[in-house]
Amino acid sequence: MTQLGLNSHRHTILLARPDQIVNPCFLDYWKPYIDIVTEPESIEKLTPLSDSLQDVLAGIRFSDRRTLPYFEAWAVVQxxxxxxxxxxxxRLSDSHLERGWDCLASLGVPRDAWFVCLHVREPGFHQDKKGLYQTFRNANIDTYTLAMETVRERGGYVIRLGDPSMTPLAPMSGVIDYAHSDLKSDWMDIFLCGACRFYIGTTSGLSHVPPTFGVPCAMTNWTPMGIRSPYGADLLIPKLYWLESEQRYLSLAESIDPQIGYIQYAPFLAEKRIKPVDNSPEDINALVIEMLERMEETGNYTEADHGLQREFDKISAKYTAYSSRFSRDFLKKYSDILF
Structure with missing residues (x-):
């Protein structure tokens, strides 16, 4: 925001306790932009000041005195x-690239190959087996098998990201279950996110890492709709919402409205008798094919396709528009429901 002149110039300091740093390698990449303090003694001295000086990221204040929810603000900034x-x-450093490709080679990926990353959110990371947290953002890894096969048919490799709590993948040629690999590390996580041709993901924090390196994302099972997808290079398909009391799907306008679109906890959706419906394997595969076409510059959008996208843009603009494009085939297939 500061580089764009969207907020007043400020000296940003991050107090990062070593035991709270999820990925030290990724944090290091931000040192040119943020003063990062990790020494315990310095943190102890500065912590009393943080209550008065810290940014509250739930609401972002702009230089024109607007204050927007963070998920609207990041769309405006991006x-x-x-x-x-x-x-x-x-940008990945040359040494990081060299080290990462050496590691991939040990996993059977040739240096002249290309690969995509796949991350499908599961409850293990948040230890949320009872559905009290944001479990409706989870998805079933098995529904991505068709898309993985498509990438392999095009000559690419698939690297599955995540942590060891995730459901193991069934063996598949050219698909590497890195989440369960002994070679998993903080620096390799970042290499994979920054060096892949594109990233296939769900609404989880990891999906914001690839775009910082300029890597486009094919976002699946996107939910809730009120949380913006801010990156212009991304494609996405959302979870549809089934309203049990009326036995119908909610339209896009209903799903993105703040009364529904800002709900981030499963019990609140259940109170409204709304059931999120996961994307089908066919819909996920169609999205991945479209992203592959964009990467290969072979994709084709008709005027009807552009028209459906404009219809969605008009709906979302009421609350701060999305920057990402909806999947061409998804809009066609569900146009009678969505609009």
Whole structure:
């Protein structure tokens, strides 16, 4: 925001306790932009000041005195960044690339190959087996098998990201279950996110790492709709919402409205008798095919396709528009439901 002049110039300091750093390698990449304090003694001295000086990220204040929810603010900022055709903030170092490709080679991926990353959110990371947290953002890894096969048919490899709590993948040629690999590390996580051709994911925190390196994402099972997908290079398909009391799907306008679209906890959706419906394997595969076509510059959008996208843009603009494009085939298939 500061580089774009969207907020007042400020000296940003991050107090990062070593035991709270999820990925030290990724944090290091931000050192050119943020003063990062990790020494326990310095943190102890500065912590009393943080209560008065810290940014509250739930609401982002702009230089024009607007204050927006963070998920609307990041869409505004990213759209302006892309409008000015600025480069990604981060770039993998040459040594990081060399080290990462050496590791991939040990996993059976040739240096001249290309690969995509796949991450499907599961409850293990948050230890939420009872559904009290944001479990409706989870999905079933088995529904991605068809898409993985498509990537393999096109000559690419698939690297499954995550942690050891995730459901193991069935063996498949050219698909590496890195989440269960002994070679898993913080630096390799970041290499994979920053060096893949594109990333296939769900609404989880990891999905924001690839775009910082300029890597496009094919976002599946996107939910809730009120949380914006801010990156212009991304494609997405949302979970449909089934309203049990009326035995129908909610329209896009209903799903994105703050009364529904800002709900991030499963019990609140259940109170409204709304059931999120996961994407089908066929819908996920169609999205991945479209992303592959974009990467190969072979994709084709008809005027009807653009028209459906404009219809969604009009709906979402009421609350701050999405920057990402909806999947072409998804809009066609569900146009009678969505609009």
């Amino acid at each position: 759209r302006e960044w892309e409008k000015q055709q600025r480069s990604p903030l981060l």
